[in-house]
Amino acid sequence: MSQDTDEKEQSLFQAPPVAEQERMCEAMLFASAEPVTLRELEARMPHGCDAAEALAHLHKRYEGRGVLLVRVGDAWAFRTAPDLGFLMEKETVETRKLSRAAIETLAIIAYHQPVTRAEIEEIRGVSVSRGTVDQLLEMEWIRFGRRKMTPGRPVTFVVTQEFLDHFGLENARDLPGLKELRAAGLLENRAPIGAMPQVGDGDADSDEAPQTGQSELFED
């Protein structure tokens, strides 16, 4: 009996095998944003572990790989192999949120294409700055469409394949209608009570105004 307990207790406090300790260090160094010190590693590992030994094994394991275990001061970290730096160029792209004006302009083009600048301004209620359109053109999310067959023959804008790819859309017709946006809770909840949409009526016919408007616009 007492021997049993002894054994159990012993195994309970026994450090895991080195291979296991190596796995632990590997996972911790991988997940950590900062280099991790030996002391910190050991503090997080089960009692009795020898992080230094585990790291020595780990270091050897990664020799010549695409990722290396390196020492940074008195801490350790994984770094991609210096000779593969050329592959990392993409990671340095800085992403920035599109401005509100650009998003709104883009949305109008997506929902109403082909659409002229004057029409965009009419819908947004403010003038569209040249920079906004230029930016969207440069991003290749919009392009020039056909000219309108109205006097002055103004140019129109349409969205591109790149736009569809970025937003994971099969085509612009898949964009949800106004009613569906509201049902999904995407509209700011400011509508007067009487005008509130009822749940469940979103699919059928009550959506007429935006729906027909949209399909009309897409029918060419």
Place this chain on the structure above:
Amino acid sequence: MSQDTDEKEQSLFQAPPVAEQERMCEAMLFASAEPVTLRELEARMPHGCDAAEALAHLHKRYEGRGVLLVRVGDAWAFRTAPDLGFLMEKETVETRKLSRAAIETLAIIAYHQPVTRAEIEEIRGVSVSRGTVDQLLEMEWIRFGRRKMTPGRPVTFVVTQEFLDHFGLENARDLPGLKELRAAGLLENRAPIGAMPQVGDGDADSDEAPQTGQSELFED
């Protein structure tokens, strides 16, 4: 002379050896927190590389390690081994607590996708609140899918790569219990029959029976 030039040209366009391609994939995947698609990997590698083959080798190399190569939809990522989670208290991110309604809605979308809002409501027997879908969209666990080719062309919801990544699923076919549910016929889209009461049901005909019943009920 001409032979020399030939050889040079050949080596110029020859893909690097598989071991080297493996290192490249290893470095690129290590450098990114998000899963990287096969296409993206290949786009960044020298011409003629076969990322799929390199990944197969890499996958084997990391078997049983503290960090694993996992597949997420069309993409790949390194993730720490799940059994070592206890070491990562520091890295643990508090995910927003989901309501019961949100969890059920998420499960229904995952198992029935692409699924319309009306279908979700049919299954749960209660209307889907605005905030629920909004929250799931915001977490990027669901997104809009194609429209259904049924009257009204309602939008559908599907789960995203982020969803798969979060729950450690290779693809949506790996959802737990999916096969059993399918075998039991519980994923069939059985249309409600006759006069079943429906959530937020507005049409006249399917509502008839409850209507009469209801007036009976109130005659006291």
Place this chain on the structure above:
Amino acid sequence: MVRAMSEDEFNRQEHGFDTVSERVAAEALIVDVDGYEGPLDLLLTMSRTQKVDLRKISVLELARQYLSFVDRAKALRLELAADYLVMAAWLAFLKSRLLLPPDPTEEGPSGEELAAHLAFQLERLQAMRDVAARLMARDRLGRDFFARGRTEDVTRVRKLRYTATLLDLMQGYARIRTKDEFRPYAFDREALFTLEQALERMRGLIGFAGNWTDIAGYLPDGFTHDPARRRSATASTFAAALELAKEGKVELRQSGVFAPVELRRKD
């Protein structure tokens, strides 16, 4: 709580409330409806008292249970949400179909078919709950397994890339499309295209109108989409066309009632 309630308790309560404590207990049951996600959820909970496989459930028994629950709510003069009452009415209808001999002249699905569908719905809801629990119990990113903590920050190429999500896009669109709904009423001069403006525009354009053209084509840019603006522009453009005809600058024709009004330069 309905959850904990046995058949006996249900039956006893059907006979009225003898004591204050019983009444309080019954009220607690009703109040607890708030804890249920709709009638289907309540039915599912009730079905557990039958302690059988959902496929073998007695829908008739379930209907009785649900209806007695609704009766008690009424006896207590407590309000139930409409969903619950609609379900009660439907179950009353189902119960009568199940009890009465089938009427061969009656159209539509039989009581058994309706009962089978309800049983299917309950089973499906239960199944979705079970898999939802299994899903949430999986090893999860950021809790059980982790992504790379330090992504590579090589500063070789710094390219600015603008991005937006579909949600941004849709919210942006929704914002524009709804902002007018909430604007206080004001006489909107922006939607007005005056006769003077139309005349000026037409004078500049009729030089090109060698062939018959629909006057609708003369609507100015920006006045073709919004119905109010379009209306204003159409009216003034038409009036301007009449004015120009009076001056002898153009001729007008219309092939029939409501047909497009066409205009041509008069040489």
